[in-house]
Amino acid sequence: MKTRVLVYGLGGKIGGMEEYLLNLYRHVDQTQIAFDIIPHGGADFYAADEVNRMGGEIYPVFGEDHSFSRKRLNEVLKNERSRHQVIYFNVCALYRLDPFVMAKRYHYPMVVHSHNTMDPGRGIIANDIHRMNRLLVRNWSDKCFACSSAAGEWLFGEKYFHSKSKCSVINNAIDLDEHKFNCDSRVKVRREFGLSDSKKVFLSVGRLVDQKNQQFSIRIFSRILKKEPDSCLILVGEGPNEQILRKLSMELGIEDSVIFTGSRTDVNDIMCAADLLLLPSLYEGFGIVAIEAQASGLPILASSKIPDEAVVLQSLVKRMSLDSDVEKWSECAIKQIQPLHERTSHNSELSLAGYNANLLAKNMQIFFQGYNNEQ
Structure with a gap:
């Protein structure tokens, strides 16, 4: 039956x-x-x-x-x-x-x-x-x-x-094999968005709503851009805050370095193209994108609201208080990026942890x- x-x-x-x-x-x-x-x-x-x-x-x-x-x-x-x-x-x-x-x-x-x-x-x-x-x-x-x-x-x-x-x-x-880092995917996505191999790519994934705190991500990135001019921010997702976020990017004068992709079915490929995931959520039940990023070997800078269960690989995930200012977040984001040659599969650790x-x-x-x- x-x-x-x-x-x-x-x-x-x-x-x-x-x-x-x-x-x-x-x-x-x-x-x-x-x-x-x-x-x-x-x-x-x-x-x-x-x-x-x-x-x-x-x-x-x-x-x-x-x-x-x-x-x-x-x-x-x-x-x-x-x-x-x-x-x-x-x-x-x-x-x-x-x-x-x-x-x-x-x-x-x-x-x-x-x-x-x-x-x-x-x-x-x-x-x-x-x-x-x-x-x-x-x-x-x-x-x-x-x-x-x-x-x-x-x-x-x-x-x-x-x-x-x-x-x-x-x-x-998640499907761990589907989220493994892939060099071909990195090249493909960067070509799609016209990004050079050397560009630092910061990523935000989630519905464009207050909970995900993308306004803070954009403010963090505006400070990053002053220190790392050859950088961009990709925001994946759709939601009611899109126009607010676009307006903020324009007010900060960084709209040419911020890419809004809308909803995508190839987030795993976009993670391969990125160098850091920004996850400053105001609150989270879990945060599945954190597991997807760890499977891809993508470093993460997250708020302390991300639960312990979502942090499997301490070497990849740094959590910060939302009380810390934008400048400190931007400094930590730059430091959290790891050399590309160090990106590798973490399937065994994530599988052992139950993912x-x-x-x-x-x-x-x-x-x-x-x-x-x-x-």
Whole structure:
């Protein structure tokens, strides 16, 4: 019997949470298990075609105007109950309770997976709602997963997450071979953007939103450029802050040295072309780009908000406080760059630390197939 897992909570556009699930799906035995996705936040899902090719289905519950339809979600959960063994919630917070109430109404076994920590921008009322909802959700859940300890503490409560056997950290594993450093990829991407072999390339990867703190990255780079004129900054991602970031680049007079790529599917190749990843996030549940960069041998300068679980190779990752000024960040960024000839594969270390997608997929497939016996 093929196991079908109904997935709720993924955004319509690419992000770390979405790529975690896609990486998992790509590496399971697709003849034995399928992940069917209810996108959250829009009518479309960026990887719908790939999901369909792998045997999964997409169930939209948002209209073209991006409005959420409780009625449509209720219909999907009711109609699909007989085909699905379990519902897998992938969420960043518990501001809405109704999807969980509906899943409970139709007697879905629930697995809940936390992918972020607290958003400081949310108000007191929203965070109080989250804390009240967690009391119900964690008790309704068969398993409480998280991408890091901090993410687990945020969603389920610190004491609860560390004391209950049903709670555990699930690593955001990646295809390690796909992210190995490749000289040909470095040359190809640099040619695409018209970058010389000698140019210092600083990189930022992530949605263009406040959380990722790209404004700080641009300010850091403006100081770097004064010390290293033959440099550029590549920002990979899309989001509501793009025009703000473009305007800031122009105000600082560095727009000719800042490249906005939009959303890309070849981030692994772009990492090969870069010399340093800037990751000054305001908060992070995990930060999967940090693992991808380490697999590529790419040095990282990150904020102290990046959790310990994302730092496998101490030689490649330096974390700094966001209280440090831009000048200090720029100095550290330049010092953190390593000679190109030292870039090498770190697959064995990352696999040993639990970031091998093949191993994760095998274990998660066995876990979800266990629900076949419970119907």
